[in-house]
Amino acid sequence: MTTLFHAHFTSEPAETRRQDRILKRVRNCDPILPSDLPDSRFDFGMAVGVAGEILPETLEQMLDICNVVFVDIQALIRVFDSVDGTVELVGLKDSRFFHLLPRIGFLKASAEEAPFVDVEEARKWCCVVVTNGKDGCTVYWKDGEVQIAAFPTVQVDPTGAGDSFLGGLVAGLVQGLAVPDAALLGNFFGSLTVGQIGLPKFDLRMLQRVKDEVQRRKMQSIGCHEKQDDELKFVKPLGHGQFHASLGAAKLMPTCPIQECCWDLPSSPRAVEQGIHP
Structure with a gap:
């Protein structure tokens, strides 16, 4: 069975409304069990549930078999009204996942979800990235924080923006970008998604151009990451503004027919470790 939500959008002005939409779960798929995960070792994993699919024991198994795990907080703190399925949020400390926080590599939350995380506590244990729409995102780690600029866009549908952001962030880190540059890539794909209704479509030539820019940025950073300590990996590197x-x-390129575009991910665990360990 496929998980299905109904989204109810408000007509209130953006300045006064508390949230973009109200979600109601109509039906949901079965949860993912630890036994559903492969018996292998992986460089990284992503826990991006939306309707309670990820159980605490499943996330724990992911943490056992992956070097670094990226987690969307909605997978951990969403609960659902037993009558109409309305999505509500609970504090991370009150969830069954809190004890796993020190083992998580990156935790992503929206500005609406952040108050339920206790960012000041969570940043002691892992890197926390909070997205904030037109204001971009903020990366928090135990010793500091950095604001990452957004890309101008007209929002028509926020559905999937968080997934696109996280996908861009992870792709950038796996490609070897510094954390601020990878977060910028996340902002980029999030901005493309909110400008479309429904499943986003990305232009082929634009994707190739982005891939080229990422590779160029990666070449600029070669030799730097190996000499950096953990603190410097979170500081905006030289050329960050030009990368933006x-x-x-x-993003302003003329469009062409949509096709698939594949990212060449590094096969070396060392390459992944350099890119995504905080």
Whole structure:
């Protein structure tokens, strides 16, 4: 069975409304069990549930078999009204996942979800990334924080923006970008998604241009990551502003028919470790 939500959008002005939409779970698929996970070792894993699919024991198994795990907080703190399925949020400390926090590599939350996380506590244990729509995102770690700029866009549908952001962030880190550059890539894909209704479609030539810019940025950073300590991996590297401008230019490219575009991910665990360990 496929999970299905109904989204109810408010007509209130953005300045006064508490949230973009009210979600109601109509039906949901069966949870993912630890036994459903492969008996292998992986460089990284992503826990991105939306309707209670990820159980605490399943996340624990993921943490056992993956070097680094990226988690969307909605997988951990969403609960559902027993009558009409309305989505509500509970504090991370009150969930069954809190004890796993020190083992998580990156925890992503929206600005609406962040108060339920206790960012000041969570940042002691893992990197926390909070997305905030037109204001971009903020990356928190135990010793500091950095604001990452957004990309101008007209929001028509926020559905899937968090998934696109997390996908861009992870792709950037796996490609070897510094955390601020990878978060910028996440902002880029999030901005593309909110500008479309429903499942987003990404232009082929634009994707190729972005891939080229990421590779160029990666080449600029070669030799730097190995010499950096953990603190410096979170500081905006030289050329960060130019990388933002290059991605912005790619977004303005003329469109062409949509096709698939594959990212060449590194096969070396060392390459992944350099890119995504905080």
